[in-house]
Amino acid sequence: MASISLRFHLQPAAAFSAQPFNASTKPHRHCPPQKIHAAAGRRCLLRVKSSNGHPQIGASFSDGVLDGMSSGAGAVLPEQEENTVSITVVGASGDLAKKKIFPALFALFYEDWLPKHFTVVGYARSKMSDQELRNMISMTLTCRIDQRENCSDKTEQFLKRCFYQSGQYNSEEGFCELDRKLTEKEAGKQPNRLFYLSIPPNIFVDVVRSASRTASSPGGWTRFIVEKPFGRDYESSGELTRSLKMYLEEEQIFRIDHYLGKELVENLSVLRFSNLVFQPLWSRDYIRNVQLIFSEDFGTEGRGGYFDNYGIIRDIMQNHLLQILALFAMETPVSLAAEDIRNEKVKVLRSMRKLKLEDVVVGQYKGHTRGGKSFPAYVDDPTVPNGSVTPTFAAAALFIDNARWDGVPFLMKAGKALHTRRAEIRVQFRRVPGNLYSRGNNVGGGTHLDMATNELVLRVQPDEAIYLKINNKVPGLGMRLDSSNLNLFYSERYHREIPDAYERLLLDAIEGERRLFIRSDELDAAWAIFTPVLRELEENRVAPELYPYGSRGPVGAHYLASKYNVRWGDISTDGSF
Numbered sequence: 001m002a003s004i005s006l007r008f009h010l011q012p013a014a015a016f017s018a019q020p021f022n023a024s025t026k027p028h029r030h031c032p033p034q035k036i037h038a039a040a041g042r043r044c045l046l047r048v049k050s051s052n053g054h055p056q057i058g059a060s061f062s063d064g065v066l067d068g069m070s071s072g073a074g075a076v077l078p079e080q081e082e083n084t085v086s087i088t089v090v091g092a093s094g095d096l097a098k099k100k101i102f103p104a105l106f107a108l109f110y111e112d113w114l115p116k117h118f119t120v121v122g123y124a125r126s127k128m129s130d131q132e133l134r135n136m137i138s139m140t141l142t143c144r145i146d147q148r149e150n151c152s153d154k155t156e157q158f159l160k161r162c163f164y165q166s167g168q169y170n171s172e173e174g175f176c177e178l179d180r181k182l183t184e185k186e187a188g189k190q191p192n193r194l195f196y197l198s199i200p201p202n203i204f205v206d207v208v209r210s211a212s213r214t215a216s217s218p219g220g221w222t223r224f225i226v227e228k229p230f231g232r233d234y235e236s237s238g239e240l241t242r243s244l245k246m247y248l249e250e251e252q253i254f255r256i257d258h259y260l261g262k263e264l265v266e267n268l269s270v271l272r273f274s275n276l277v278f279q280p281l282w283s284r285d286y287i288r289n290v291q292l293i294f295s296e297d298f299g300t301e302g303r304g305g306y307f308d309n310y311g312i313i314r315d316i317m318q319n320h321l322l323q324i325l326a327l328f329a330m331e332t333p334v335s336l337a338a339e340d341i342r343n344e345k346v347k348v349l350r351s352m353r354k355l356k357l358e359d360v361v362v363g364q365y366k367g368h369t370r371g372g373k374s375f376p377a378y379v380d381d382p383t384v385p386n387g388s389v390t391p392t393f394a395a396a397a398l399f400i401d402n403a404r405w406d407g408v409p410f411l412m413k414a415g416k417a418l419h420t421r422r423a424e425i426r427v428q429f430r431r432v433p434g435n436l437y438s439r440g441n442n443v444g445g446g447t448h449l450d451m452a453t454n455e456l457v458l459r460v461q462p463d464e465a466i467y468l469k470i471n472n473k474v475p476g477l478g479m480r481l482d483s484s485n486l487n488l489f490y491s492e493r494y495h496r497e498i499p500d501a502y503e504r505l506l507l508d509a510i511e512g513e514r515r516l517f518i519r520s521d522e523l524d525a526a527w528a529i530f531t532p533v534l535r536e537l538e539e540n541r542v543a544p545e546l547y548p549y550g551s552r553g554p555v556g557a558h559y560l561a562s563k564y565n566v567r568w569g570d571i572s573t574d575g576s577f
């Protein structure tokens, strides 16, 4: 079977090049003047990846499985050597930096996706030497298991490019020091600077103010990746946006939702828009309901302090699941360009009904003992206040009031400390009208066809897969029907490690590709859907239904689904998947 490779093409100028000075230079530089090497005028660079999927030069069909992140990416044009990218991880001592950001940067380096000349700097208040930072991050770096050659050489080369700067988050002094370090490492090349804000949200604005004023690139682009949470509700999110925009242009702000970088979420649009079979089915005419399901088999362990202020609706639904919903339900964009896609997402989000309290079920896990092992309750976490009613589970029924989706329930379910770790999209199709095989001539047993309607499942994680449940005849002389799956299991089809979401998103930010980042109007629309119900839950201190750690969650989720004549697809009756 043919596969199309869209990843490698040469693209003059735009991708790594400096933005026009006025597009990224809102900040005023306050550091004492330094000698800045004039950047060379040539801006043409190798664009190593097209995650926006434009089939440009270099797009190719090939037999079997081609494309591979490593092939071709290392070809470097001479011009590239004159540019450099400095990536500053602010909050480098923290959990996310260690767990995700440094490993993702290393993976990009390992596979030759980073520009030839780059520098990684960790910034935080903790005191650390360069060597201590390297020791810390070397604990979490791993080479791709499917191509482990040169692992230690590559690790060493990468670590040599990593440095540390200690400083306060609200101190221009600290960021001036950083600026000096960056300038030294940039060694006269055209500098582009990316700041990753891997810090608690209450200090986002401090950092942006100080860093933009004192450590912006003197002649290239300056971009900030901002981690969630983007506020707690419509108002605070708007306030955060306004504050950030005092120092930055919207195109400098990369609001990350790491679910948008997951392979299966990327594949959703490909599945939808490049397969004719799905196109006519993708509407209320054929789809009965859509389910967006997230579950984790562990609690808030260690993050209770953060979590209690947010809860599962803000932590997972308002961002990760809603973003997937928007991609699922949007109209066909004019093109694959970032603004065209984001325009469609915002339209569908704005067509959604505000969520009502009667369409929400909330739960919280309680302690449980199983097999002699005890699992704590949410409120046993010492960082969680006694008597907290913060939901660790929620189910919700959402609706899109437009012509395509009128009346179709989009059911969401998200929870911590459940029986399994899973994220998936399930699409349940309508029943076959006048189905011959459900008129009692299905003698001999087999599946009950009134129940066994077609279902398309995109399993985001773990074990990425796409499968379609269809009805078929059991072989033999009789007429017994069965429900089976047409499968695409990634591990069987593609013998390679799937890149982590943070790799794709970091690379996109370096390339200036905004498609997978959230624009401020999308964020407003997303908060508008959830803010009223969040307020009601909090003002009324709605008591969550308790569910045992490791269970399938509150039974209320089933009542909510049945109110809309839906059965959750993840509660499988046939035991498969």
Ligand SMILES: NC(=O)C1=CN([C@@H]2O[C@H](COP(=O)(O)OP(=O)(O)OC[C@H]3O[C@@H](n4cnc5c(N)ncnc54)[C@H](OP(=O)(O)O)[C@@H]3O)[C@@H](O)[C@H]2O)C=CC1
Pocket: 091, 092, 093, 094, 095, 096, 097, 124, 125, 126, 169, 197, 198, 199, 200, 201, 203, 227, 228, 229, 306
């Ligand atoms: N961890 C995760 O899995 C995920 C995290 N996120 C988001 O990413 C960001 C970073 O997360 P994470 O790494 O877990 O955060 P941490 O709590 O580990 O904080 C990161 C660093 O920020 C500094 N810091 C922590 N608290 C404060 C404070 N009150 N005031 C000033 N500085 C502080 C500390 O560095 P120092 O003391 O050295 O200055 C710390 O090492 C957050 O916005 C989080 O919501 C998003 C998705 C998942």
Ligand SMILES: O=C1O[C@H](COP(=O)(O)O)[C@@H](O)[C@H](O)[C@H]1O
Pocket: 258, 296, 315, 423
């Ligand atoms: O954003 C968040 O995501 C993680 C789950 O991410 P995953 O990639 O491991 O599925 C979640 O645990 C965390 O609470 C939330 O803040």
